Amino acid sequence: MQVYVEGIGLCGPGLAGWEASRTLLAGVRPYVSMPVVVPASALLPANERRRMIMTGKLTMAVGSEAFFHAGRDAAVTPTVFTSSGGDGDTVHQILEELATPEREVSPTRFHNSVHNAPAGYWSIATRSHEPTTALCGHDASFAAGLLEAAAQATAESRPVALIAYDLPYPEPLNAVRPIVSLFATALILSPAATDHSLARLTIALRRDGATPTLMPDAALEELRGGNPAARSLPLLAVLARHAAETVALEHLGGKHVVVAVAPTTAAT
Amino acid sequence: MQPLVLSDFSIVSSLGAGREATLAALQAGRSGLVPCGFETVKLPTYVGEIAGLDEPVAGVACRNSRLARRALEQDGFAERVAQARAKYGPHRIGVFAGTSTSGILESELAYRRRNSPSGKLPPDFDYAKSHNTFSVAGFVAEHLGLDGPAVALSSACATTAKVFGAAARMIAAGLCDAAVVGGADTLCLTTLYGFHALNLLSTVPCRPFDRERDGISIGEAAGFALLEKPDARQAQDVNAVMLLGVGESNDAHHMSTPHPEGVGARLAMERALAAAGLAAEDIDYINLHGTATQAGDASEDIAVVGLFGVETPVSSTKGLTGHTLGAAGIVETIISSLSLLHGFWPGSANTKNLDTALRSRYVVETQNGRTDRVMSNSFGFGGSNCSLILGRAS
Numbered sequence: 081m082q083v084y085v086e087g088i089g090l091c092g093p094g095l096a097g098w099e100a101s102r103t104l105l106a107g108v109r110p111y112v113s114m115p116v117v118v119p120a121s122a123l124l125p126a127n128e129r130r131r132m133i134m135t136g137k138l139t140m141a142v143g144s145e146a147f148f149h150a151g152r153d154a155a156v157t158p159t160v161f162t163s164s165g166g167d168g169d170t171v172h173q174i175l176e177e178l179a180t181p182e183r184e185v186s187p188t189r190f191h192n193s194v195h196n197a198p199a200g201y202w203s204i205a206t207r208s209h210e211p212t213t214a215l216c217g218h219d220a221s222f223a224a225g226l227l228e229a230a231a232q233a234t235a236e237s238r239p240v241a242l243i244a245y246d247l248p249y250p251e252p253l254n255a256v257r258p259i260v261s262l263f264a265t266a267l268i269l270s271p272a273a274t275d276h277s278l279a280r281l282t283i284a285l286r287r288d289g290a291t292p293t294l295m296p297d298a299a300l301e302e303l304r305g306g307n308p309a310a311r312s313l314p315l316l317a318v319l320a321r322h323a324a325e326t327v328a329l330e331h332l333g334g335k336h337v338v339v340a341v342a343p344t345t346a347a348t
Numbered sequence: 349m350q351p352l353v354l355s356d357f358s359i360v361s362s363l364g365a366g367r368e369a370t371l372a373a374l375q376a377g378r379s380g381l382v383p384c385g386f387e388t389v390k391l392p393t394y395v396g397e398i399a400g401l402d403e404p405v406a407g408v409a410c411r412n413s414r415l416a417r418r419a420l421e422q423d424g425f426a427e428r429v430a431q432a433r434a435k436y437g438p439h440r441i442g443v444f445a446g447t448s449t450s451g452i453l454e455s456e457l458a459y460r461r462r463n464s465p466s467g468k469l470p471p472d473f474d475y476a477k478s479h480n481t482f483s484v485a486g487f488v489a490e491h492l493g494l495d496g497p498a499v500a501l502s503s504a505c506a507t508t509a510k511v512f513g514a515a516a517r518m519i520a521a522g523l524c525d526a527a528v529v530g531g532a533d534t535l536c537l538t539t540l541y542g543f544h545a546l547n548l549l550s551t552v553p554c555r556p557f558d559r560e561r562d563g564i565s566i567g568e569a570a571g572f573a574l575l576e577k578p579d580a581r582q583a584q585d586v587n588a589v590m591l592l593g594v595g596e597s598n599d600a601h602h603m604s605t606p607h608p609e610g611v612g613a614r615l616a617m618e619r620a621l622a623a624a625g626l627a628a629e630d631i632d633y634i635n636l637h638g639t640a641t642q643a644g645d646a647s648e649d650i651a652v653v654g655l656f657g658v659e660t661p662v663s664s665t666k667g668l669t670g671h672t673l674g675a676a677g678i679v680e681t682i683i684s685s686l687s688l689l690h691g692f693w694p695g696s697a698n699t700k701n702l703d704t705a706l707r708s709r710y711v712v713e714t715q716n717g718r719t720d721r722v723m724s725n726s727f728g729f730g731g732s733n734c735s736l737i738l739g740r741a742s
Binding site for chain 1: 439448452455456459460462467468469473475476479480481482485486489495496497498499500501502503504507510513514516517518520521522523537538541542543544545546547596597598599600601602603604611612615728729730731732
């Protein structure tokens with residue numbers, strides 16, 4: 081499958097947006113992990129932002145950044161959301177409520193607990209009637225999302241937004257499923273080259289021969305290994321370097337999603 | 349889209365295990381809903397519960413995967429997949445499994461058994477194989493020995509309709525030659541108390557399209573289909589069930605309330621028709637989402653009447669199975685496949701007094717009728733909508 085990257089969004093520890101993070105990911109400046117600040121998205125008015133679940137704020141932040149750079153209209157673009165854990169805070173709070181004798185579940189919390197809640201809020205905020213797909217592939221959630229998004233773009237010959245996110249669970253779930261930090265990224269993928277294309281991706285699912293591409297920086301490698309959405313980092317690093325390189329992203333059962341990156345415009 | 353064949357399918361719900369039991373219940377109009385006695389739940393509601401799912405099965409970590417396993421073992425489905433595995437190779441068969449709540453029941457039980465004072469979960473709690481949304485897809489791939497692309501889709505109550513779209517795209521993109529699609533959703537406290545909190549649980553067996561309808565009854569179910577490109581024989585076989593079209597959309601309206609004019613529902617149905625290259629009059633029967641909430645049935649009725657008029661027979665089978673949430677898409681795709689193969693329109697159990705404000709041609713009693721092409725609707729929280737069109741090979 082071949083798709084073109086038109087816009088990128090990024091939010092993670094010490095990674096405050098795609099443009100600000102490019103030199104860090106490219107290894108030009110040293111990476112320093114810092115507490116995450118989720119930027120306010122223009123998609124969310126201040127009063128709604130206060131009530132919004134964290135996964136909603138996070139995905140709107142990276143999604144709107146990627147759409148801005150791609151120059152695309154979110155209202156007419158299908159989306160693929162992928163996450164291992166979804167909104168862990170919401171699920172934890174419901175589990176605590178259900179462990180009490182009263183079992184009184186907050187109705188808003190209940191509808192926020194569905195895995196596609198961020199996709200639902202995105203559609204409302206962007207007034208998009210286009211399809212949303214919400215995926216989970218455990219540690220391979222990013223690779224699975226990239227396959228689905230690329231399959232949509234090529235099979236249906238239309239651009240698609242891939243939004244990957246994961247954040248730590250509160251205890252006690254954190255102890256059984258530790259997720260490092262909070263991380264989200266968005267890629268606008270189109271089936272054909274446009275003026276906004278940054279790189280061409282040739283994507284294949286491979287069973288043999290590949291070893292996962294790691295991050296040379298120890299702190300970024302810890303993030304990559306510890307957060308399913310951050311498994312995207314090797315791909316983002318190649319895009320940041322504006323380099324022609326191939327990366328292997330771990331899928332399941334020893335398989336890899338292998339992505340050959342070819343820059344399409346001059347580095348800026 | 350290029351039509352694909354459902355070479356085989358399997359189902360377990362409160363109507364029974366397997367195709368024969370499901371068909372018999374549909375034709376007799378026998379509901380699987382009973383007063384809720386699930387776990388320690390004390391709610392005045394009816395459920396479609398499946399017996400024997402609490403018994404441990406070695407190597408299977410949660411009730412949801414035990415339910416998936418039971419479905420895979422019906423009617424020789426696993427053997428049929430094994431034949432496909434031999435034909436294509438395990439790496440060329442994908443798994444696209446949907447669930448809404450996966451094995452969250454195990455987490456609910458584990459939270460009651462948290463260590464005091466540390467608050468830790470009990471050591472036997474297996475997060476990855478129960479709580480994590482991927483657990484059902486991982487289980488299916490492992491149980492069937494499949495090594496193609498595997499992923500879980502979780503778009504609430506539309507999800508096991510959307511698996512057909514995901515599989516069709518992957519096959520079209522050349523990532524696999526065939527796919528096992530479907531999924532499982534078991535009863536759990538999150539959905540029972542959650543829908544109760546939203547005032548959407550009926551205190552009687554749910555009554556789709558009835559003027560007295562007052563909410564859903566929750567059921568549990570699992571179902572799977574083997575989806576592939578038809579071979580020369582299947583392309584000619586009048587008894588082969590084909591997937592002709594998939595239409596997906598979003599309401600962009602509210603997280604848990606459908607668009608009042610059914611805008612997203614209508615778009616999904618229109619897109620399914622466009623994908624199949626069919627017109628509204630080509631559809632012989634529509635299996636509605638029809639959950640028996642006031643708002644849901646009314647908005648779907650507006651969408652259906654707006655697109656199809658008032659002559660196309662429609663019904664909801666949720667009075668029989670209950671609303672099986674994340675499994676509703678595959679359950680009703682299989683019910684639609686059975687009506688297609690056996691030439692009948694399933695009736696609507698528990699619907700006594702049709703709401704005259706709803707204008708669709710609603711089928712209350714099961715009757716024989718033309719079913720060469722049928723549509724199945726699935727809509728969910730987050731505004732997610734998916735319509736599928738099935739037909740006989742021509």
